Amino acid sequence: MRGRTKKSAAPESKAQEHKPAGLKVLSDHLGLSMAAISRVLSGAPAARSIPKATQDRILKAAEELNYRPNLFARSLRNRRSQTVGVIVPEVSEGYATLVLSGIEQELMQADYFYFLISHHHREEMIQRSERLFRDRAVEGVIAVDTLLRDRWAIPTVTVSGHHEPKGVTNIVLNHRLAAELAIDHLSGLGHRRLAFIKGQRFSSDTESRWRGIRHAMEKRGLKILPQLVAQLEGEQPTHEPGYLATQKLLACGESFTALFAFNDVSAIGAIKALREAGLRVPQDVSVVGFDDVQSAAFQNPALTTVRQPLRTMGMLAAQTVLLQIGAAAGGNHAQEIVVDPELVVRESTCPPAAGKR
Structure with a gap:
């Protein structure tokens, strides 16, 4: 053997x-x-x-x-998807990207994922999104810069929504304070003839920010000349709308020594238009942006801007929707959470040249 x-x-x-x-x-x-x-x-x-x-x-x-x-086993055991739906106008440099970075950070820490929809300002896509989210069993929704006309049947939080149905929490900037920071800075430098670029009509922040600007100007005894107000047109999240709006301002024949733009992306386009017209920034025209996107500090000149804490707003939105998901059905939630802006002074503003106030 x-x-x-x-x-x-x-x-x-x-x-x-x-x-x-x-x-x-x-x-x-x-x-x-x-x-x-x-x-x-x-x-x-x-x-x-x-x-x-x-x-x-x-x-x-x-x-x-x-x-x-084992997240999959946990979701089966709890009959939960561990997923939040997020809807944005588009993903591009600036606003939405920074808000999403905050949302992503908070959701990942809670072992949640997100399902993203970009609606590109199409109303039918916004309406269809509710069904798409429901089909994917999301537990909550965060709507960024998107108007929701009706309350959805799942926990919902908006970022810069402004017209939310009852039961929807909105994370919103203090736009009145934001306008006062910018106007105080420019008027403190000696500027009196200010031009403005308003946001697109579809943006949920446009009217709130413009009301803040009107209030700040009136409070300081400054006049807004209609000829020195231009509005961003088109849906492109690029520098071109700001460039075209500034060309209209320059063509109106009214002089101005400072420009307050709706956002940093349009401010960068404005600076290009001013330079092409032979004007120096800031020696001839000071420029103030809004948001403080990542590239703002690296422009030439570095952009003075009103910093909107977009990443923090995204984090707050994620924290809030997760709290709502974990709360008992029908619980009371804050209608609005207000965050404050901050003025970041860089190189694109200075006192006006002598005799040009």
Whole structure:
């Protein structure tokens, strides 16, 4: 009878050593309940009752054992999709991108994903979005710079909505303060003849911001000349609408020493039009933008702007919708959460030239 050679156990491969661990493995390793471990790893409020030393043990073991939560199993068990719907006009440099970065950060920390729809200002697409979100079982919706005419049947938060149905929370900027910051800066430098670029008619911020500008100008005894007001036209999220609006202002025949643009993207277009007309920024015309997009500080000259905390607004929207998802049905929620702007003074503004106030 031939004997069989006993094979020695092969060492575990590196891949096996680093195979992701689940809650059960962590529980056995630490001698703690899965519920306690889950509270700590998810950052649940109930984790505060667990001693810090124990929390540190859990976090260290999770890192060493390469813990990965099984989100799919969790969603099946809880009958939840762990998904939030987000609707925006478009994704481009500036407003929407910064808001989305805040939304994404908060949702990822809560193990949520988002399903994104860009409606490109088409009303039928906005109306269709509710069904698309419902078909994908999203648990909540964040609408960015998008007018919702009716309350949807799921928890909903808007960013710069302004006309929300009852039960929808809106994250909104203090536009009156924003206008006062810009007008105070320009009038403090000595500017009296100010030109303005209003936002497109479809933008939910346009009228609120313009009311703030009118109030700020009147409060300081300054007049708005209709000839020195231009409106952005078209749907392109590019510098061209600001460029064209500034050309109209220059063609009207009225002189001005400062320009307050609806956003940074239009301000950058305005600076190009001013330069082509032989005017220097800021020596001949000071320019103030709005939003403080990432490229504003790197323009030539660096753009003075009213910083809208867009990333923070996105984070607040995500936090709020997650709270609503976790709250009992029919609970009361804030109708509005107001955030304050900040003036960022850079190189595109200075006092007007002598005799040109």
